[in-house]
């Protein structure tokens with residue numbers, strides 16, 4: 001079980017490798033900073049059947065652990081035509097703890113963005129309270145960014161904060177959402193508006209778990225890896241640029257290097273700027289335009305697809321802003337070609353109203369007057385640490401030109417894939 005370790009903030013770390021899942025239970029010990037006798041695994045109903053039972057078996061093999069596997073019971077019920085059940089009907093007096101007092105609880109939520117909400121957070125909390133979880137509890141998020149953000153936020157507030165571990169299973173969760181400690185839920189006013197900073201004790205980035213992702217879902221996270229390469233790791237960009245087919249086929253050495261570099265990049269950034277006073281905002285490159293596209297095109301387009309188009313459009317900005325830059329036409333083309341080689345869109349989709357896109361951007365509270373704050377990349381691997389004010393007309397022109405250029409080409413069509421249900425419109429906090 002070869003693995004590499006990346007330190008994040010304080011004691012928080014990411015382990016990158018293969019075959020990690022089966023070893024997790026034996027490592028959740030005081031020696032590793034986890035003082036807990038109760039463990040709660042939360043997953044969604046896509047991921048649970050794939051990996052949940054293996055994680056439970058690994059707990060069982062430790063011995064001395066009482067297992068109350070509500071998630072598998074719910075999955076069983078869901079596979080029969082009885083609908084999907086969250087929570088547990090065992091009654092408050094059950095289950096009793098094992099001799100050494102260790103208890104494993106599992107909980108399953110419906111897959112999709114809609115589960116990242118107050119109601120599901122409350123359901124998990126009530127379930128944990130019913131089973132007398134206290135501060136002596138460690139939560140385990142097994143799933144994509146939805147489960148990670150949700151579990152992280154429950155852990156941040158349960159008994160004023162309990163430790164949690166992330167086991168990211170989507171490429172987005174591995175590269176992005178599991179690292180850095182941002183946790184949140186969505187509310188009717190918008191996405192990620194209620195949350196907390198709470199660092200996971202450890203993140204297990206197990207490459208084996210990516211094998212069950214569809215290509216479109218895998219590539220969605222790769223868009224963030226390309227972004228990371230462009231903002232600060234030229235060698236990552238070059239690796240992604242040179243090997244699209246091998247990366248998409250999960251060639252073992254390559255995919256592990258892509259994940260390792262992307263996670264290291266994010267870890268370095270958040271270690272220097274946890275609360276997004278400056279440097280962390282460079283992670284939002286492509287997201288100013290990307291989020292506006294997403295607000296109008298979701299769920300037909302996924303987040304990573306929207307930010308791919310956003311990155312290519314925003315790459316035009318340094319030339320126009322009159323700041324020193326080395327991102328010439330040839331390099332902008334390399335960036336666009338790299339996104340395109342993964343089947344990602346590289347233009348603002350035709351048919352959108354530029355006025356509406358501008359209105360979505362204006363919702364961001366960081367914007368002042370006639371400018372829009374935006375991360376600026378000045379070369380492949382180099383970005384300005386503080387977001388720069390971009391005149392609204394310039395932003396408008398860049399989007400119009402991107403759309404016009406796209407209109408001359410065949411329309412971009414997404415690969416076949418499961419499209420996730422998204423929370424409705426509104427404001428978006430990253």
Ligand SMILES: NC(=O)c1ccc[n+]([C@@H]2O[C@H](COP(=O)([O-])OP(=O)(O)OC[C@H]3O[C@@H](n4cnc5c(N)ncnc54)[C@H](O)[C@@H]3O)[C@@H](O)[C@H]2O)c1
Nearest residue numbers: 046111144145146147169170172173176177182209212213
């Ligand atoms: N906290 C942060 O810093 C941060 C950063 C980026 C994104 N996010 C959040 O992350 C969420 C998006 O994450 P996501 O794209 O992982 O969404 P997700 O959790 O909905 O997962 C995507 C889909 O893939 C399925 N899936 C996950 N892993 C799988 C696997 N190994 N095999 C088969 N299917 C699998 C899921 O069941 C789901 O249907 C959003 O809510 C976003 O706001 C948070």
Ligand SMILES: [Zn+2]
Nearest residue numbers: 224287303307
């Ligand atoms: Zn993103």
